[in-house]
Amino acid sequence: xxxxTQMEGPVTLSEEAFLTINCxxxxxxxxxxxxxxxxxxxxxxxxxxxxxxxxxxxxKGFEATYRKETTSFHLEKGSVQVSDSAVYFCALSDQSGxxxxxxxxxxxxxxxx
Amino acid sequence: xxxxTQTPKFQVLKTGQxxxxxCAQDMNHNSMYWYRQDPGxxxxxxxxxxxxxxxxxxxxxxxxxxxxxxxxxxxxxxxxAAPSQTSVYFCASFDSGGAETQYFGPGTRLLVL
Numbered sequence: 001x002x003x004x005t006q007m008e009g010p011v012t013l014s015e016e017a018f019l020t021i022n023c024x025x026x027x028x029x030x031x032x033x034x035x036x037x038x039x040x041x042x043x044x045x046x047x048x049x050x051x052x053x054x055x056x057x058x059x060k061g062f063e064a065t066y067r068k069e070t071t072s073f074h075l076e077k078g079s080v081q082v083s084d085s086a087v088y089f090c091a092l093s094d095q096s097g098x099x100x101x102x103x104x105x106x107x108x109x110x111x112x113x
Numbered sequence: 114x115x116x117x118t119q120t121p122k123f124q125v126l127k128t129g130q131x132x133x134x135x136c137a138q139d140m141n142h143n144s145m146y147w148y149r150q151d152p153g154x155x156x157x158x159x160x161x162x163x164x165x166x167x168x169x170x171x172x173x174x175x176x177x178x179x180x181x182x183x184x185x186x187x188x189x190x191x192x193x194a195a196p197s198q199t200s201v202y203f204c205a206s207f208d209s210g211g212a213e214t215q216y217f218g219p220g221t222r223l224l225v226l
């Protein structure tokens with residue numbers, strides 16, 4: 001079945017540091033790929049998405065590129081802020097038409113001033 | 114628009130008790146989902162409803178039942194709660210006509226003693 005693997009956390013960075021959170025996937029066909037963010041005590045919010053190979057999703061300074069050849073969708077940000085501290089989930093959407101999501105285990109990001 | 118709402122926010126149950134988690138969305142979405150979130154496990158799909166009147170099992174359906182009461186509401190029932198069902202439960206709905214992404218509720222934190 002489909003699966004998503006993302007790097008273990010927590011990732012601890014100083015403000016203005018560069019962020020990479022790795023995500024790789026296994027799926028049949030051509031899934032859509034997502035990054036969701038969960039702030040403390042809240043539900044998940046869509047951060048960005050890509051629906052086909054070589055698409056780049058971007059939002060709030062975060063970027064991720066759909067790499068079919070390496071089955072990856074790594075999340076990057078050039079300069080993190082304290083307010084970016086959260087848990088980040090990589091996910092894929094199956095091709096069944098029901099749009100169920102398969103999530104990675106999540107990566108906690110802690111940014112210190 | 115309130116988006117996706119869930120009640121209650123927090124609940125404590127004793128083993129063997131039953132309860133129903135409520136979810137409603139006001140975005141006119143056809144598809145709705147229930148997930149559970151456990152530490153180090155990411156989110157796992159319990160049940161989903163592709164449209165009013167239909168429900169299907171996800172990855173971890175055992176011990177749960179669901180009802181798609183109407184297009185707006187999708188409830189999750191625990192008939193006889195077990196400590197293994199201690200988790201945070203998230204409801205989501207899917208926008209197939211616009212953003213093509215899932216929107217999540219704020220979650221219900223359930224503790225089974």
